[in-house]
Amino acid sequence: MTVRRFHVEGIVQGVGFRPFVYRTAAELGLDGWVANINGHVEGEVAGPARAIEEFATRLRSTAPALARVRGVHLSDGARQSTYDRGFRVRHSAPGHAGTASREIPPDAAICDACLGELRDPRDRRYRYPFINCTDCGPRATIIEDLPYDRIRTTMRRFPLCPACAAEYADPGDRRFHAEPVACPACGPRLAWEELRGEDALRAAVKTVDTGGIVALKGLGGYQLVCAAGDPAAVAELRRRKGRPAKPFAVMVPDVRTAARLAQIGATEQRALTSPERPVVLLARHRWRGTTPPLAPEVHPGLTRVGLFLPTTGLHHLLLDELARPLVVTSGNLSDEPIAVDDAEATRTLASVADGFLTHDRPIRSRYDDSVVQFTGRTRITIRRARGLAPAPLPLDVRQPVAGAGAQLKHTFTLAADGRAHIGPHTGDLADLPTYEAFTASYDHLRQLTGIEPIALAHDLHPGYLSTQWAETQQLRRIPVQHHHAHVAACAAEHGVRGPFLGVAYDGLGLGDDGTLWGGEILVATLSGYRRVGRFATAPLPGGDAAVRHPSRTALGHLLGAEALGSARPYPWLTRPFTDGLEPAEVAAVRVMIARDVNCPRASSAGRLFDTVAALLGLCHRAGYEGEAAVLLQAAAGDEHAVPLAHRVVREQGLWVYDPVPTLVDLLARQLDGESPTRLAAAFHLTLAIVTAELVARAVAEGAPRTVCLGGGCFVNRRLLTEVKRRLHAQGLRVLVGGQVPVGDGGISYGQAAVAAARLAGEG
Template sequence: MTSERRTRHIEVFGRVQGVGFRPYVHRTATALGLDGWVCNVDGHVRLTVSGHPDRLRELVARLREQPPPLAAVRRIDVTDAPGDRPPGRGFTVVASQADAVSSPAPREIPPDAAICGACLAELFDPADRRYRYPFINCTDCGPRATVIEDLPYDRERTTMRRFPLCPDCAAEYADPADRRFHAEPLACPVCGPRLAWGRLTGEDALQAAVRAVDGGGIVAVKGLGGYQLVCDATDASAVAVLRERKRRPAKPFAVMVADLPLARRLAHTGRAAEAVLASPQRPVVLLRARRRGGPLAPLVRPGTVRVGLFLPTTGLHHLLLRALDRPLVVTSGNLADEPIATDDDAARRALGAVADGFLTHDRPIRARYDDSVVQVGRGAVLLLRRARGYAPEPLASPVPAAEPLVGAGAQLKHTFALAEGDRVHLGAHTGDLADAATLDAFETSYADLTRLTGLAPRTVAHDPHPGYLSTQWARAGRFERCIAVQHHHAHVAAVAAEHAVTGPFVGVAYDGLGLGDDGTLWGGEILVADLAGYRRVGRFARAPLPGGEAAVRHPWRMALGYLHGLEPLGAPRPGPGLTRPFTDRLDARAAGVVRAMVERGVNCPPASSAGRLFDAAASLLGLGDTVSYEGQAAVALQSVAGGLRAGALPWRLARADGLWVYDPAPTLTALLEGLADGVPVPRLAAAFHTAVAEVTAALVERAVADGGPRTVCLGGGCFQNLRLLGEVSRLLRARGMRVLTGRAVPVNDGGISYGQAAVAAALLAREE
């Protein structure tokens, strides 16, 4: 075997830093009897290895097929090194190197991972030296993206460089047989970060926070990617106070529970939901709450049958839950519409009037990452907010970007996307770009991710709406080229790109509002498209938005817009006899002003929006005349409908401007007739959903009959509604359609930037 000794250079690309890859290589190469070394280089891993050719091939196969749990190998390059002197005996991990030439693949930043089972066992083992240490971690878990300052990934390029290793930790770090071998966030009570509560530190600080929550208080806790506000989820008074102070009157709070058995007692879970609850990503999972609601305070989830549950992410969360022995509200540490706080001083300024105390620590948060949110439909995990645990892991792009580019995103649920080659780094959820603070958070995240990935975009893809702060940022002169991507094309392109669809497809884009290419507001659109372009073939009827943005905040205005200003398409509108019970419960003066605005066309931009139609229906049914967050009325409509089966309300399609158009006048008339006849609201809400699903299937069927493809991409925030998504999918599949929707990419505006990047890449490829 010695006479057949060969030397190979091996380069491994992908998510291979910060995931225990070098220790894994060391163990594997040693077990195979190979000699050599491994190191981090720029954003990838480099090996020089000597041994028998069969063993070398086995090493490469294991690296490709059996990587560590948190790793993702994208590519392995192997070259012969016949002129190199074979390394000495044994295998070592050597110091990281700076690459002399630019990396042939984008650098990947590993997401944070929740505490693993081994660390959790040590956390509660009185004999372990890390017993009750909140910052326990190893190569398989702990902070990553939130502490990395630069690549290659080594301790001196993370926020952990402020904490020199004690002799015991240094020994673990250097021991190839130890689980913490080259674990960069390694720490212990002697040398690592420490908790603080005022002047109290360590265990005393933790107990002070426990007493505050136990006494009905609200505590600001410094988490992995930002501050979180914590209170007792079973204490109605504490939850009410948190709502008032946080200025969040109705949007549901996420609830952290200690384990899966408690999650099962609070909500209907199932195998797929439990798998994602217990995954290293630890997202908030939206689940149907048990009918009796359990011990949770009603104000945790007003107006919805679902509850957002998640399991503890860090050792600190486990310690809090173990001490308090009850579910906890754990929500973003911010005021409404502001970015989550990360800096200690800024957190005290922003949350000083909200929290009764601060449980903080001395490890800086390098990058802002809120909690991710998912739901489960038909056994599939559907991301609604892509953040901690998922971002900034890259996604594939079916059309490689010929040059680095950025998708600037939209206004609501903002994200941005960096693309180069066949990879797209979808940045973490920023929030709604409502003001300078959220814009600053976006710019900071963009600067960090471009530096870490090494990408320097020259082209930006953006929404055409001139009022979006993301559009203004894109057009501010920092890029050589700007590409406007229509909002709804970006929605359906995001779905197509995620599923590697490059050819034509029918896109169904249902959301609140987006600027159309005809200058009107769109939101209920049927497109025949590919990644590079589209044509509009169907839509919802237009209705005025009385007062513009005010109609979004006040669905009763939207209802009056439909009742008095709906685009005339041949069907009669509901008469005064049907509308009077609705209008009589409104403020007479305000309703009169709105009706006059509609009749005169004053400040009433027309919109063909599915989302606004859902708002109007919810208001007509008495489910929400005023909302405090986007989509609240539609959530109430879905919740009331529940799983009730009901035949569709009447609906009608018409032709206008060469398009098939859904005329909702018969649907709304039947809705009001049902109310007058005493039909239960849940049945009417269910029948409304069925009508919209049947309308969608009919519009798609006409697009296909006119020559459109049979692949259908469902995008836009309305398809967060699992009932609508399920009914539309079932009807289309029954007609022989291939139906796709977003999974790893949110169907809401959080996926717009990915769609923009895919469209821009396709346009650049077409030019070439």
């Protein structure tokens, strides 16, 4: 008899891996044991050598659907058996210092088997909202510590009833060692004021059905729910939540319903139905009936809508009863973190919700919904949260490091042992509540993964709360320029090891020269970069306030753009725009620019989008960050266009795009009566042409032929498609982030990649 020790690494806890190991060993007639140890699965097998080899092969190739096996390692086991004949699952053992970093399973949407039981009147879990098994249910949101066992989750306060205990102990049951297993007799219960169970659900259904708003306790935090087809309800949710324009996500019961609302391809359908259940941004159908299924207030002015399928049994029950699409959005006030604590939710959402559908299972970790979109088969992650985070991504990292992230769309990253854990989306670090949510999430994930970084990478901007937090940590600090982090994130995700050409287009980031950047062409490695191209600068009247006032940004471009030999717009071209603004505001901006008072200059692609949106009358005051660019993309649609004038010049050793000729041409064509939609499309096309020209000139001077795209502007599907097409036509390799958010949510991963590369270079 051969005895071998086995060690399995990856996402192998909370995914039914021990039951899978048990069944595999039993099928092969092997004796031994298996246990969760630290963040891994370990055990011993005894039997014929050939059967043990087959056992190891099956662990690698036929693992459960939610598992991610990175390695199966065999070593010599005990010479004499220390266990009885047969195979068994042992109680988990705690980890010990010096073990490799541990991997945390994300939450998974309800599986088909559990959904069938939920709707089966003969099943004892019929209509039980918290139904789950080894293939689905809460994971990251309930885990308090590892190894992953019920006693180290928020389910520890719910002792198993005899029926659930029998399932938990039965190797033939799909709930064998399913840690969150529960039923109506022993598990969490719904509540609505003094009502419980079905009565609570009926109260919530009645509230939504009569035009009200419900605060629902979801997997990773509270959600606000109302009827998506009710204009008054959606408008009232906007008013109470303080969210005047940002689009809402809509939950629908199935793909068939989603297909009636939006265009769905095969890649979108796979994402919608995946265990991750992200919100997927889709092109909505033009409705020709009398009453649209979605109120215009759901996505004002936009041609795309975010749809997702139910995540939990509770969501399915609501949709079954209401039989209509539902707005399901983050349970928070504008710019605050999503509420997770019951008392916190009652305090912050009392003025928003008409009632609370809650339950008694605590949420340990805050996870908002993930958001993705597709350009052809290219996936773009906009928000990495529930279902995706904190599953690790590959990263060439040896010594443990962390990335503190940016200010907007904040995430952090912990990295060690060849992989990086991007923490859940926090939101914008604008105030104390979001800052505290970030630090609490960081501390908890550091505890769970066991990663103790020796270095902490952070942004150059001293005003970012993430930078200020980094300065308080007793670690070696590695400052990383914002746009280098963007393109490094893309390169690291795709395993690019050599030099590459980075194109970083976003709103604002502090450059290493102390000015604000945002339209950058970089020749880079993971450890460093040099700037080879940029957009011309223009003043931002009011500094950060200009982000919320695209009309001010437009005035900055018209009145104070960087002089590169271009003709200024003639007054008769600019007058139609300035005459539509408050005269006092125009006069004040003129003085600010003339005196250079609170007018930092920026080479920003994002602010150029704002300028064009304002000039076309699409957005003068933004209700949320990026609204002007979103409306400009929506206006462009699939419209055919003729490019606008453009100019690329050589300035102080850099290739510089001067947008003034573009704006002059746009204003002239607007005065001639060309439609805003045609001009919006023309601007997108022009920017793609400019990008291709900047890249071509850099390549002609010896820049690498691998191009990494990064920054929030590449969330824009039309821009991304045009840029990729034109760069591919030059024979270049073009990469863009897929699993890592392309916007500021991916900054922390890029920072960690840069820190790891610099540390490796010192070794």
